Amino acid sequence: xxxxxxxAKRAGVSIATVSRVLNNSDSVNEATRLKILKAIKxxxxxxxxxxxxxxxxxxxxxxxxVLIPDIQNPFYVDVLRGIExxxxxxxxxxxxxxxxxxxxxxxxxxxxxxxxxxxxxxxxPVNENDQRLKNIIKGGLPVVCVDRGLAGIDVDIVWVxxxxxxxxAVSHLVKSGYKRIAYISGLPSIPSxxxxxxxxxxxxxxxxxxxxxxxxxxNSSYASGVELCAELLDxxxxxxxxxxxxxxxxxxxxxxxxxxxxxxPNDVAIVGFDDMFWASSLNxxxxxxxxxxxxxxxxxxxxxxxxxxxxxxPCIQMTLNAELMIxxxx
Amino acid sequence: xxxxxxxAKRAGVSIATVSRVLNNSDSVNEATRLKILKAIKxxxxxxxxxxxxxxxxxxxxxxxxVLIPDIQNPFYVDVLRGIExxxxxxxxxxxxxxxxxxxxxxxxxxxxxxxxxxxxxxxxPVNENDQRLKNIIKGGLPVVCVDRGLAGIDVDIVWVxxxxxxxxAVSHLVKSGYKRIAYISGLPSIPSxxxxxxxxxxxxxxxxxxxxxxxxxxNSSYASGVELCAELLDxxxxxxxxxxxxxxxxxxxxxxxxxxxxxxPNDVAIVGFDDMFWASSLNxxxxxxxxxxxxxxxxxxxxxxxxxxxxxxPCIQMTLNAELMIxxxx
DNA sequence: TTTTTCTATGAAAACGTTTTCATTTTTTCT
DNA sequence: AGAAAAAATGAAAACGTTTTCATAGAAAAA
Numbered sequence: 086x087x088x089x090x091x092x093a094k095r096a097g098v099s100i101a102t103v104s105r106v107l108n109n110s111d112s113v114n115e116a117t118r119l120k121i122l123k124a125i126k127x128x129x130x131x132x133x134x135x136x137x138x139x140x141x142x143x144x145x146x147x148x149x150x151v152l153i154p155d156i157q158n159p160f161y162v163d164v165l166r167g168i169e170x171x172x173x174x175x176x177x178x179x180x181x182x183x184x185x186x187x188x189x190x191x192x193x194x195x196x197x198x199x200x201x202x203x204x205x206x207x208x209x210p211v212n213e214n215d216q217r218l219k220n221i222i223k224g225g226l227p228v229v230c231v232d233r234g235l236a237g238i239d240v241d242i243v244w245v246x247x248x249x250x251x252x253x254a255v256s257h258l259v260k261s262g263y264k265r266i267a268y269i270s271g272l273p274s275i276p277s278x279x280x281x282x283x284x285x286x287x288x289x290x291x292x293x294x295x296x297x298x299x300x301x302x303x304n305s306s307y308a309s310g311v312e313l314c315a316e317l318l319d320x321x322x323x324x325x326x327x328x329x330x331x332x333x334x335x336x337x338x339x340x341x342x343x344x345x346x347x348x349x350p351n352d353v354a355i356v357g358f359d360d361m362f363w364a365s366s367l368n369x370x371x372x373x374x375x376x377x378x379x380x381x382x383x384x385x386x387x388x389x390x391x392x393x394x395x396x397x398x399p400c401i402q403m404t405l406n407a408e409l410m411i412x413x414x415x
Numbered sequence: 416x417x418x419x420x421x422x423a424k425r426a427g428v429s430i431a432t433v434s435r436v437l438n439n440s441d442s443v444n445e446a447t448r449l450k451i452l453k454a455i456k457x458x459x460x461x462x463x464x465x466x467x468x469x470x471x472x473x474x475x476x477x478x479x480x481v482l483i484p485d486i487q488n489p490f491y492v493d494v495l496r497g498i499e500x501x502x503x504x505x506x507x508x509x510x511x512x513x514x515x516x517x518x519x520x521x522x523x524x525x526x527x528x529x530x531x532x533x534x535x536x537x538x539x540p541v542n543e544n545d546q547r548l549k550n551i552i553k554g555g556l557p558v559v560c561v562d563r564g565l566a567g568i569d570v571d572i573v574w575v576x577x578x579x580x581x582x583x584a585v586s587h588l589v590k591s592g593y594k595r596i597a598y599i600s601g602l603p604s605i606p607s608x609x610x611x612x613x614x615x616x617x618x619x620x621x622x623x624x625x626x627x628x629x630x631x632x633x634n635s636s637y638a639s640g641v642e643l644c645a646e647l648l649d650x651x652x653x654x655x656x657x658x659x660x661x662x663x664x665x666x667x668x669x670x671x672x673x674x675x676x677x678x679x680p681n682d683v684a685i686v687g688f689d690d691m692f693w694a695s696s697l698n699x700x701x702x703x704x705x706x707x708x709x710x711x712x713x714x715x716x717x718x719x720x721x722x723x724x725x726x727x728x729p730c731i732q733m734t735l736n737a738e739l740m741i742x743x744x745x
Numbered sequence: 746t747t748t749t750t751c752t753a754t755g756a757a758a759a760c761g762t763t764t765t766c767a768t769t770t771t772t773t774c775t
Numbered sequence: 776a777g778a779a780a781a782a783a784t785g786a787a788a789a790c791g792t793t794t795t796c797a798t799a800g801a802a803a804a805a
Contacts, residue, residue, distance in 0.1 A: 086529065088790090088791055088792090089791060089792065090791075098754075098755085099754070099755045099756075100755090100791085100792080100793095101754070101755060101756080101757095101793085101794080102753085102754060102755075104792070104793060104794085105753095105754090105793095107792095108793085110793090110794090111752095111753085111754095112751090112752060112753065113752090113753065113754080114752080114753060114754085117753080117754085131526060131529060131530050132530065132791085132792075133469070133530055133532065133790090133791050133792065134527070134530040134531050134532075134792095135465055135468050135469045135530075135531060135532045135790090135791080135792090136469055136760090136790070136791030136792035136793090137791080137792055137793075138465050138760090138792090139463070139465045139466055139469050139759095139760050139761065139762085139790090139791080139792075140759070140760050140791075140792045140793050140794085141759095141760080141792080141793055141794080142760085148531075151511075156492060156495060156496055156499070157492065157493075157496060159489075162486060162487065162492055163487075165486060165511075166486055166487060166513070169486070169511070169513050173520070173523075176527075178510050178512070178524075178527050178528075178531060179510065179511050179512075180508050180509065180510055180511075181481075181495075181499070181509050181510075181511035182508070182509075183496070183499050190503070193503075194508075196461055197464070197506075197508050198508075199416065199461065200461050200462065200463055200464040200465075201464050201465060201478075201508060202463065202464075202465045307692065336692070336693040336696060339693070339696035340693070340695060340696055343695060343696055343700070344695075362637065362666070363666040363669070363670070363697075365670060365673060365674075366666060366669035366670055366673055366697055366698060367693075367696055367697060367698060368696060368697060368698030368699065368700075369698065370673070370698075418760090418761055418762090419761060419762065420761075428784075428785085429784070429785045429786075430761085430762080430763095430785090431763085431764080431784070431785060431786080431787095432783080432784060432785075434762070434763060434764085435763095435783095435784090437762095438763080440763090440764090441782095441783085441784095442781090442782055442783065443782090443783065443784080444782080444783060444784085447783080447784085462761085462762075463760085463761050463762065464762095465760090465761080465762090466760070466761030466762040466763090466790090467761080467762055467763075468762090468790095469760090469761080469762075469789095469790050469791065469792085470761075470762045470763050470764085470789070470790050471762080471763055471764080471789095471790080472790085
């Protein structure tokens with residue numbers, strides 16, 4: 086790879102001038118500009134983003150970090166797509182960090198990201214007390230949270246109204262006549278799990294149907310959906326409907342229900358948090374709370390780039406709408 | 416962030432010595448080693464991966480590129496997971512590049528990756544003649560291909576036997592008595608699309624059932640599955656079974672079939688290339704050719720790290736097994 | 746014409762490492 | 776004891792940029 090030095094030599098100028106035309110930061114004579122451009126083309130010169138990043142904290146080095154708990158969850162894949170679209174449009178590359186809801190791994194990734202001198206970070210933190218991330222934010226790195234907030238610190242965030250989304254889903258079950266409505270929760274340490282539980286509780290308490298014995302807490306995984314759904318179905322008095330706390334839990338629960346040859350919604354109804362684009366091809370077509378995942382990612386990306394260019398901008402909490410997609414699983 | 420200089424000062428040594436204990440590359444007195452370690456701890460010093468990368472081409476700077484055509488395709492998500500697992504275990508960070516099967520975007524990402532001075536690259540190239548990628552390989556960057564090969568150049572690759580996988584799937588349809596078996600292909604410029612078509616043809620020719628009018632070519636997307644399946648169903652003499660070229664096409668085709676209230680497999684059977692972990696919860700449980708996607712990623716990651724440490728190692732073509740998962744969609 | 750202001754450019758420092766080379770001190774060998 | 780070898784360390788260059796500072800010449804103002 087040709088370096089700036091070689092370009093400078095070939096054009097018969099100093100690297101300073103080359104840098105100037107590259108960033109057209111300063112006045113340079115048109116003739117020399119052309120010479121330099123020519124040399125650049127001839128040498129197929131590509132500036133080193135690494136050197137640029139090392140040299141100047143001030144100027145953007147065009148690297149973003151994305152820290153997510155579970156790439157296997159289609160929700161985060163869509164968020165990532167949204168981020169990637171805006172990143173690419175702005176010539177940012179993305180370091181993707183999938184920490185698997187493992188706090189140790191999250192910390193290590195945060196260290197790596199700092200060490201890589203990223204310009205900004207989009208993160209769904211392991212929980213709302215994530216001290217390491219808070220410190221990083223205090224340290225001045227532009228950060229936007231997605232899906233999960235951070236307690237006691239001002240930070241940009243893009244998410245949906247989880248409580249409201251859960252409330253509408255469970256209310257819909259209530260209206261449909263279900264009486265024993267269970268909730269398979271994700272990790273309670275994750276704020277969204279608790280917000281969704283709150284919505285679930287509110288709906289059931291309004292209807293006088295609340296029964297804490299019908300709440301199962303898991304670790305947000307597919308496997309947890311499989312197992313906890315089995316536990317529910319094994320109860321002496323099993324639920325007649327299940328509200329699942331996320332995508333993967335939903336698919337796990339479906340797996341169990343089908344394995345047991347139960348009919349949906351006759352034997353047991355199900356509505357999930359998180360829609361999937363193939364939800365209408367599931368058996369049966371799944372009723373689900375749709376989060377605008379792609380848009381969450383896109384908005385987060387936009388906010389981040391804004392913050393990078395203007396670190397003083399006041400923080401924004403952007404709450405998008407969650408929408409109940411009614412199909413035939415309840 | 417503390418730099419090596421500050422550590423050196425606090426420990427009362429030169430940066431050279433600090434570097435030496437960090438990489439324990441050279442003999443250093445135990446007492447000074449301890450002093451330095453203490454200073455590092457006190458300052459919470461983290462070496463800059465950027466500076467490291469800039470300085471030494473020779474030593475690994477622990478950054479990998481992953482270039483994939485479509486992050487929305489669950490197959491690539493699993494491949495990515497596999498890569499990420501081994502990358503993380505080896506302290507590599509990953510720059511994720513999702514080029515959306517867009518050649519321009521792929522080239523731009525390749526430029527960026529070079530400019531970021533990555534240590535190695537795992538790529539599913541846009542097609543087998545990808546000149547830019549070939550040049551990069553010739554330039555000496557360690558590269559491993561996944562899922563898609565490269566013509567006329569020796570390169571590590573991990574994939575499955577697409578021809579064989581397709582053959583077994585279509586043979587199964589034949590054995591089940593279907594006579595008019597269609598194929599919805601992905602982009603023909605992608606080698607795997609053609610390999611799968613070859614397997615499809617071989618199975619049908621063996622059975623004397625080949626009819627080129629039953630092949631539809633699309634762009635590998637969900638939307639293409641939706642549309643081309645509709646075209647097939649609209650034929651005066653529609654197929655009684657459909658073999659779909661990938662994950663997304665399968666889901667798109669299912670969507671169309673359901674929208675038209677056709678019964679699977681009575682009205683039309685379907686078997687897809689690419690399994691999904693929720694395939695048994697689809698309507699009906701989907702028969703599909705399973706690629707060991709996670710393992711493909713994992714193996715590719717391992718091969719890449721091997722190649723980074725030993726660039727001379729002869730190239731390996733690793734062909735994993737594709738397995739037909741028989742469920743009830745045919 | 747003389748002074749002042751621009752315009753155009755280069756030299757050199759800085760970013761944070763690794764690595765080579767040189768030097769001093771210590772150890773080991775005759 | 777003297778020579779040779781080994782151990783421990785530092786100075787400085789290098790990686791490829793950006794950016795500050797200085798300066799020469801040209802244009803504009805006096």
